[in-house]
Amino acid sequence: MPMKLLAVETATRYQSVALMDGPILLAEKSQGNCTSHASSLIPAIQTLLDSLLCPFSAIEGLAVSSGPGSFTGLRVGLSTMVGFRTVTGVPLVTVPTLEAMAWSHQTSVHPVCPILVARTNEVYWAQFQWKDGCMVRLLEDRVGTIGEMMDSIRRPTVLFGEGWLRHQHVIMDALGDGAIGGAEESMHPSAYHVGLASLAAFQAGKFAGSHISPHYVQRSEAEVQWDLKRGRTSP
Numbered sequence: 001m002p003m004k005l006l007a008v009e010t011a012t013r014y015q016s017v018a019l020m021d022g023p024i025l026l027a028e029k030s031q032g033n034c035t036s037h038a039s040s041l042i043p044a045i046q047t048l049l050d051s052l053l054c055p056f057s058a059i060e061g062l063a064v065s066s067g068p069g070s071f072t073g074l075r076v077g078l079s080t081m082v083g084f085r086t087v088t089g090v091p092l093v094t095v096p097t098l099e100a101m102a103w104s105h106q107t108s109v110h111p112v113c114p115i116l117v118a119r120t121n122e123v124y125w126a127q128f129q130w131k132d133g134c135m136v137r138l139l140e141d142r143v144g145t146i147g148e149m150m151d152s153i154r155r156p157t158v159l160f161g162e163g164w165l166r167h168q169h170v171i172m173d174a175l176g177d178g179a180i181g182g183a184e185e186s187m188h189p190s191a192y193h194v195g196l197a198s199l200a201a202f203q204a205g206k207f208a209g210s211h212i213s214p215h216y217v218q219r220s221e222a223e224v225q226w227d228l229k230r231g232r233t234s235p
Contacts, residue, residue, distance in 0.1 A: 005059070009100070015041065016030045016192070068096075091202070091208075094212060100196075101160070102135060104186035110155075123146060125142055126139050
């Protein structure tokens with residue numbers, strides 16, 4: 001299913017845009033510590049396409065990271081791609097951010113756990129397992145403390161992402177050999193992995209509908225009330 005696919009990742013301050021031909025990466029442009037996705041995303045896309053002499057009319061599919069992550073960043077990415085879809089009629093697929101990140105470790109024999117920074121002392125995380133080239137979700141997207149994340153690790157697991165970078169020493173002290181650091185290139189979300197994660201949906205014709213909103217992860221009411229009783233502040 002070769003197709004020209006434009007993928008965008010804005011869930012964190014690490015901005016990434018990629019142009020693909022099916023699963024083949026043609027080019028990717030990334031910017032660390034992006035302070036304004038709103039002012040930089042469209043110029044980044046234009047620069048990427050210009051570098052490949054690719055007109056926007058050649059794009060056949062759009063993919064975008066849907067969260068969890070930064071409220072502002074996700075809104076910019078989603079609204080930009082929805083705008084492109086509206087103007088061009090090109091189909092759009094949204095991809096959960098943590099799921100896309102798991103594509104950076106397709107060859108892992110261990111479970112993989114991408115971790116993103118949430119609010120102070122909290123993280124987003126999920127767990128996946130690759131089996132025979134297919135991804136199996138082991139744990140739904142969650143938000144909570146580092147301790148709660150570590151409690152969810154039951155066996156040696158590959159950990160990566162900005163949350164791992166921030167809390168690596170604490171996690172390693174607690175989990176020991178159960179914590180396997182991921183590859184350096186997997187520490188930030190990538191538009192290329194968003195594109196890879198979207199291909200099955202394009203093949204199946206499962207495109208985003210008219211009502212699109214960021215994927216936020218919320219604590220259950222029981223967890224919120226428990227934290228309040230213990231005098232903790234929860235998101």
